Amino acid sequence: MPKVLISDKMDPKAAEIFRERGIEVDEKTGLSKEELAEIIGEYDGLAIRSSTKVTPKILEAATNLKVIGRAGIGVDNIDVPAASSHGVVVMNTPFGNxxxxxxxxxxxxxxxxxxxxxxxxxxxxxxxxxxxxxxxxxxxxxxxxxxxxxxxxxxxxxxxxxxxxxxxxxxxxxxxxxxxxxxxxxxxxxxxxxxxxxxxxxxxxxxxxxxxxxxxxxxxxxxxxxxxxxxxxxxxxxxxxxxxxxxxxxxxxxxxxxxxxxxxxxxxxxxxxxxTPHLGASTSEAQINVAIQVAEQMSDYLIDGGVTNALNMPSLSAEEAPKLRPYMELAEKLGSLVGQLAHDALRSISIELEGAAAELNPKPITGAVLAGFMSAFTDTVNMVNAPYLAKERGLDVREIRHDREGVYHTLVRVAVMTDEGEKSVAGTLFGEAAPRLVEIFGINIEADLDGAMLYIVNEDKPGFIGRIGTTLGEAGVNIGNFHLGRRDGGGEAILLLSVDQRVEEPVMWQVCNLEGVKTVKSLSF
Missing domain, CATH: 3.40.50.720 (NAD(P)-binding Rossmann-like Domain)
Structure with a gap:
């Protein structure tokens, strides 16, 4: 159950809405900055007006915080860049007053x-x-x-x-x-x-x-x-x-x-x-409206992933969120894959959407790709701070939508430009819900990206599958699934192995030394 703190005086309807939506809520007003810093780590959401100051120090202590809701327009009392860097969505209510x-x-x-x-x-x-x-x-x-x-x-x-x-x-x-x-x-x-x-x-x-x-x-x-x-x-x-x-x-x-x-x-x-003493929003109607709006917006985000009136994240309605969720899962996994395989000397990253994917709001999909991609660099990344982290690293991010529909009804492609040229991966949804990899670096391959995996590039010659199976079996590594792809017969092939646990370094060296192996990398999703 998400937990929200209301730290400024607010109409009681805000707390009522949180509780009606199944969210635990505490109302603790008049806290000092030290008192707020001491307890903020317990909460997923913080609902405020103008009295509470959300500083970098508060955000450092807010280890579980996901969203700040300002009941009103101005966010002068919130360090929005710091919130963004910590992956916290900042919302206001621009229409209530x-x-x-x-x-x-x-x-x-x-x-x-x-x-x-x-x-x-x-x-x-x-x-x-x-x-x-x-x-x-x-x-x-x-x-x-x-x-x-x-x-x-x-x-x-x-x-x-x-x-x-x-x-x-x-x-x-x-x-x-x-x-x-x-x-x-x-x-x-x-x-x-x-x-x-x-x-x-x-x-x-x-x-x-x-x-x-x-x-x-x-x-x-x-x-x-x-x-x-x-x-x-x-x-x-x-x-x-x-x-x-x-x-x-x-x-x-x-x-x-x-x-x-x-x-x-x-x-x-x-x-x-x-x-007058800043009375612009001081009517009973306005106070009720902004309290209702901030509670509804925060609840939508904490429960359904809907984003409304956010200052540091693209809007995503509560109705859109369920439809976009499988695409965002696919996008995050593709971003993670390309980040784990091609994260050196990067110049740009592009997100291409085809078919049904091109008809959707691209911003959440881009945010999910970047979150997956940037996870190769840091373990404190999400859709909110990923674009900021990418910008800090000077990464050029591009969104491309194609009207055409190719082999697949819907397709998401993530491509990075490196010193060695462009490298891309692509995926689709099976049954409109199940993310599936369908291409990696120009080679067609179908695979579920889940759990611990091994990525192996090898020469396409007889006997290799037997050798890799024997090596892993003798090391006590259980293989869940084989996923195979190749450019041409006898040329370069790719093997994606789903394994029950992460392969330890000594076993990785054994695989590297197998005849015909060119590249081995351990992956995690």
């Missing part, structure tokens, strides 16, 4: 337009400063949307209801999607020049950090108003303070800050500033 965050941005836009916080404070202080709080209408104003993803698209929809014009900047926004959203796709400079209100809905990356800089503000219309419910680092806070004080920026509403919790900030007290 989308509506809530979008509505908060709209609320802040209204608050800016009508100076609501200042008017409230003034009125409750016994003043009646009606003429002081002259606002602006949103109708017919231009909203500049930086980021047109899930949250940004909801904001655009709400803005249309307010009869606003929406101009959007997003490097990944296609013309077709812009038309679908009813927004005008513009460059960033065009957005700065035209927008009356600017709202940010983009992740914090090296490319977006400081996207609202002093230079950017200088390009904006005088009297622009800025809303940020995304990430604090998107705005140069010092530049924004200067622009607010000069009046070039009429107002700014910030739900996020560079340093949080923002109990002190140079912006506080600046005229025209509205601030």
């Amino acid at each position: 989308s509506i809530t965050t979008a509505e908060h941005a709209i609320a802040l836009m209204f608050a800016l337009a009508r100076q609501l916080p200042e008017a409230d404070t003034s009125t409750q202080a016994g003043k009646w400063e009606k003429s002081k709080f002259m606002g602006v209408e949103l109708t017919h104003k231009t909203l500049g949307l930086i980021g047109a993803g899930n949250i940004g698209s909801i904001v655009a929809d709400r803005a249309h209801g307010l009869k606003m014009k929406v101009a959007a900047y997003d490097p990944f926004l296609s013309e077709e999607r812009a038309i679908e959203l009813g927004v005008e796709k513009v460059t960033l400079d065009e957005l700065f020049a035209r927008a009356d209100f600017i709202t940010l809905h983009t992740p914090l990356t090296d490319q977006t950090r400081g996207i609202i800089s002093a230079e950017a503000i200088a390009k904006m219309k005088p009297g622009v108003r800025i809303i940020n419910c995304a990430r604090g680092g998107l705005i140069d806070e010092a530049a924004l303070k200067e622009a607010l004080e000069s009046g070039h920026v009429a107002g700014a509403a910030l739900d996020v800050f560079v340093e949080e919790p923002a109990k002190e900030n140079a912006l506080f007290g600046t005229p025209g500033l509205i601030s």
